[in-house]
Amino acid sequence: MSSVLSSEQTPRPWTADPVLTVEHVQMRFGGLVAVNDLSFEVGRGDITALIGPNGAGKTTVFNCITGFYKPTQGMLLLKHAAGDTFLLERMPDFRISAKAKVARTFQNIRLFSGMTLLENLLVAQHNRLMLASGMTILGVLGMPSYKRAEKESIETAKFWLDKTGLTARADDPAGDLPYGAQRRLEIARAMCTGPELLCLDEPAAGLNPRESAELNTLLLDIRQMGKTSILLIEHDMSVVMEISDHVVVLEYGVKISDGTPSEVRNDPRVIAAYLGVDDEEVEKVEEQLDELTEGATP
Amino acid sequence: MATAKTTSGPGGSIAGAARDAILAGVVALGIFGPLVGLKTEQNMQNELVITTRWGLVAIIVGIVIAGRFLLTTTIWPAMTRNKLRDKPPATAGEVAFRARLARWFAPTGLVFLFIYPALMVYFLGFQGSLKWVDNFGIQILIYVMLGWGLNIVVGLAGLLDLGYVAFYAVGAYSYALLATHFGLSFWLLLPMAGILAAMWGIMLGFPVLRLRGDYLAIVTLAFGEIIRLVLINFRELTNGSAGISSIPKITFFGIYSFDVSAPNNFAKVWGLAMSSAYYKIFLYYLILLLALLTAFVTLRLRKLPVGRAWEALREDEIACRSLGINTTNTKLTAFALGAMFGGFAGSFFAARQGFVSPESFTFMESAVIVAIVVLGGMGSMIGVALAAVAMIGGTELLRELDFLKAVFGEGFDPDQFRMLIFGLAMVLVMIWKPRGFVSAREPTVFLTERKSISSSLVKEGHG
Numbered sequence: 193m194s195s196v197l198s199s200e201q202t203p204r205p206w207t208a209d210p211v212l213t214v215e216h217v218q219m220r221f222g223g224l225v226a227v228n229d230l231s232f233e234v235g236r237g238d239i240t241a242l243i244g245p246n247g248a249g250k251t252t253v254f255n256c257i258t259g260f261y262k263p264t265q266g267m268l269l270l271k272h273a274a275g276d277t278f279l280l281e282r283m284p285d286f287r288i289s290a291k292a293k294v295a296r297t298f299q300n301i302r303l304f305s306g307m308t309l310l311e312n313l314l315v316a317q318h319n320r321l322m323l324a325s326g327m328t329i330l331g332v333l334g335m336p337s338y339k340r341a342e343k344e345s346i347e348t349a350k351f352w353l354d355k356t357g358l359t360a361r362a363d364d365p366a367g368d369l370p371y372g373a374q375r376r377l378e379i380a381r382a383m384c385t386g387p388e389l390l391c392l393d394e395p396a397a398g399l400n401p402r403e404s405a406e407l408n409t410l411l412l413d414i415r416q417m418g419k420t421s422i423l424l425i426e427h428d429m430s431v432v433m434e435i436s437d438h439v440v441v442l443e444y445g446v447k448i449s450d451g452t453p454s455e456v457r458n459d460p461r462v463i464a465a466y467l468g469v470d471d472e473e474v475e476k477v478e479e480q481l482d483e484l485t486e487g488a489t490p
Numbered sequence: 491m492a493t494a495k496t497t498s499g500p501g502g503s504i505a506g507a508a509r510d511a512i513l514a515g516v517v518a519l520g521i522f523g524p525l526v527g528l529k530t531e532q533n534m535q536n537e538l539v540i541t542t543r544w545g546l547v548a549i550i551v552g553i554v555i556a557g558r559f560l561l562t563t564t565i566w567p568a569m570t571r572n573k574l575r576d577k578p579p580a581t582a583g584e585v586a587f588r589a590r591l592a593r594w595f596a597p598t599g600l601v602f603l604f605i606y607p608a609l610m611v612y613f614l615g616f617q618g619s620l621k622w623v624d625n626f627g628i629q630i631l632i633y634v635m636l637g638w639g640l641n642i643v644v645g646l647a648g649l650l651d652l653g654y655v656a657f658y659a660v661g662a663y664s665y666a667l668l669a670t671h672f673g674l675s676f677w678l679l680l681p682m683a684g685i686l687a688a689m690w691g692i693m694l695g696f697p698v699l700r701l702r703g704d705y706l707a708i709v710t711l712a713f714g715e716i717i718r719l720v721l722i723n724f725r726e727l728t729n730g731s732a733g734i735s736s737i738p739k740i741t742f743f744g745i746y747s748f749d750v751s752a753p754n755n756f757a758k759v760w761g762l763a764m765s766s767a768y769y770k771i772f773l774y775y776l777i778l779l780l781a782l783l784t785a786f787v788t789l790r791l792r793k794l795p796v797g798r799a800w801e802a803l804r805e806d807e808i809a810c811r812s813l814g815i816n817t818t819n820t821k822l823t824a825f826a827l828g829a830m831f832g833g834f835a836g837s838f839f840a841a842r843q844g845f846v847s848p849e850s851f852t853f854m855e856s857a858v859i860v861a862i863v864v865l866g867g868m869g870s871m872i873g874v875a876l877a878a879v880a881m882i883g884g885t886e887l888l889r890e891l892d893f894l895k896a897v898f899g900e901g902f903d904p905d906q907f908r909m910l911i912f913g914l915a916m917v918l919v920m921i922w923k924p925r926g927f928v929s930a931r932e933p934t935v936f937l938t939e940r941k942s943i944s945s946s947l948v949k950e951g952h953g
């Protein structure tokens with residue numbers, strides 16, 4: 193069974209060993225079908241972009257992947273490099289992060305604003321530290337094994353603070369950071385969970401061009417490390433075209449295109465739906481409208 | 491420029507202020523005229539007759555007019571002026587002083603707490619110290635412990651629990667019943683009471699913790715009431731509203747007894763004059779140690795993953811789940827632990843009173859404990875301790891308002907105004923410090939420098 197979809201003109205490397213396979217997912221809110229019969233693959237080690245106009249259902253797809261919503265239909269299969277597989281639609285949200293190793297960020301940043309940067313990154317390593325503290329009992333007694341584990345966690349946190357350029361502010365509360373730094377901290381926090389799949393919801397939103405370029409470097413860096421595949425939602429086409437290996441386009445909850453960035457860029461349906469129709473065409477439609485209204489009111 | 495504005499502002503609007511004050515007076519007349527001015531009384535023939543009190547209404551309306559006038563002309567302008575004036579930045583000396591104060595406050599306080607009974611005995615003698623050790627010392631420390639216990643739930647995990655007294659009751663009745671029926675010792679029953687209370691905490695927690703915010707508060711409140719009603723109505727076990735009396739005293743680790751008739755009575759063994767002060771002082775140190783145990787465990791836990799998860803939960807529950815934290819279990823541990831300390835305090839309370847009845851576990855108690863946590867600054871140990879001193883010590887001190895009789899005449903009962911004064915004081919404190927006495931948060935870990943976190947960034951939890 194091959195899940196190759198429409199166009200066969202180019203190879204589709206992401207179908208060979210996908211980290212995430214989304215199959216026929218539907219998400220319905222009462223009468224509203226936010227996502228309908230959506231299938232796509234996220235290749236291992238790739239940066240996959242999920243794009244689409246406002247309200248297309250991108251965040252809803254993320255919420256289905258990370259367990260915050262249960263899809264009304266369909267299957268979400270996650271496969272680790274080591275071979276373990278997880279059916280995400282059957283797992284509660286916190287286990288998807290803890291066991292299936294899917295980390296995420298939020299469109300409206302959700303940091304622990306009253307805790308320091310370092311604390312934010314330590315909370316992200318909760319499960320590992322919880323085990324090391326013997327479910328708290330050894331920790332209360334002050335056992336050295338826990339001390340060691342905590343030191344390691346702080347090293348991991350320092351590594352990601354360094355990667356995101358936030359080391360100097362490690363002891364400041366997260367709520368005090370400027371917007372762009374908060375976005376980076378949220379990525380660092382997600383990375384501290386040691387994810388196989390990192391889902392970023394509009395990471396470049398609200399960033400200035402320099403910050404946006406830094407973000408690209410960070411994401412390429414994470415890909416370089418090889419352990420984590422990235423799925424990101426993005427509106428900024430320059431970011432998408434520059435760093436992604438594979439683009440999936442949604443409109444009104446339905447997939448309208450799926451391929452390499454250059455394929456998607458030239459897909460007429462994407463141009464019409466996402467990038468909008470050409471200026472000339474708009475003018476044509478406006479002229480027609482004018483004629484119509486003039487005809488109606490003599 | 492600025493001075494011109496501040497003088498001309500109120501000066502120019504005296505007429506407006508007067509008009510405003512008279513309007514307030516009319517409103518007051520409308521409200522208090524019928525409410526206060528007319529009073530129905532039964533006369534000798536058992537008929538209702540209306541008596542009028544226009545003099546009283548006139549006094550009230552006068553107060554309202556004068557007060558409103560004063561507010562608009564002087565108090566509000568002064569307040570806005572204060573707000574507008576930039577606070578001068580703290581000088582280096584002030585900062586250093588504050589840091590020193592913060593560093594030395596806890597150790598000094600601890601030393602004081604340990605020598606407090608000795609000081610009282612030294613100055614007032616054994617009999618004279620009784621009131622200060624028992625009514626003030628022990629009473630306040632019980633509430634410090636309860637406040638610290640509830641602080642785990644409300645202050646750290648951000649779960650508003652309005653039925654905390656239920657766990658206090660479980661602890662108290664556990665000791666009362668098991669000690670009177672089976673003659674078990676306090677030292678065995680203390681941990682047992684804690685465990686039983688924690689179990690009740692988990693039992694309540696399972697169904698309830700999926701609720702959030704107001705819903706959680708209401709259900710916990712109801713739970714507190716249910717426990718009290720069960721204690722009243724389960725007569726076979728709890729003896730109903732009559733309560734359980736002659737609960738055995740705590741022994742000095744089984745070596746000495748404080749029972750007057752016992753052969754190993756503490757005073758007899760040491761050849762001292764009989765006095766209940768020894769027992770009270772012993773109880774004082776016991777509750778002090780129990781409270782310090784609560785503080786020690788809480789401070790330790792804050793620096794462990796569970797503690798950080800509690801605080802993260804208070805900040806953002808959804809983010810917690812996205813990081814793989816089992817929020818249900820995390821909430822349950824907070825609930826169970828808070829309940830356990832409530833249970834410890836309860837068993838101590840039962841032993842100290844020698845008598846328990848459902849009367850002691852009304853919603854009022856829960857409200858006082860929540861008020862202590864909120865007033866202290868949610869999450870702050872020192873703040874909660876200070877608030878307990880202010881609230882419990884304050885209400886006890888207000889019992890000593892007898893001097894007011896000199897002002898208002900013999901018929902005046904100051905005890906009745908205790909709660910009123912107290913409520914007013916609380917409102918004022920919350921205006922002055924809306925996030926409690928100590929509102930800054932201390933981070934649990936740091937790379938280079940420990941910096942306090944301003945309360946404006948710290949969330950209060952949402953259930």
Ligand SMILES: Nc1ncnc2c1ncn2[C@@H]1O[C@H](COP(=O)(O)OP(=O)(O)OP(=O)(O)O)[C@@H](O)[C@H]1O
Nearest residue numbers: 221224226244245246247248249250251252253299
């Ligand atoms: N919990 C919900 N209940 C009801 N409707 C929802 C819910 N979540 C999303 N929707 C609806 O689903 C549709 C898709 O929303 P979604 O947030 O996924 O869009 P999006 O592609 O992320 O848009 P944006 O680019 O603006 O972030 C919208 O019409 C939205 O109103």
Ligand SMILES: [Mg+2]
Nearest residue numbers: 250251252299
């Ligand atoms: Mg979205």
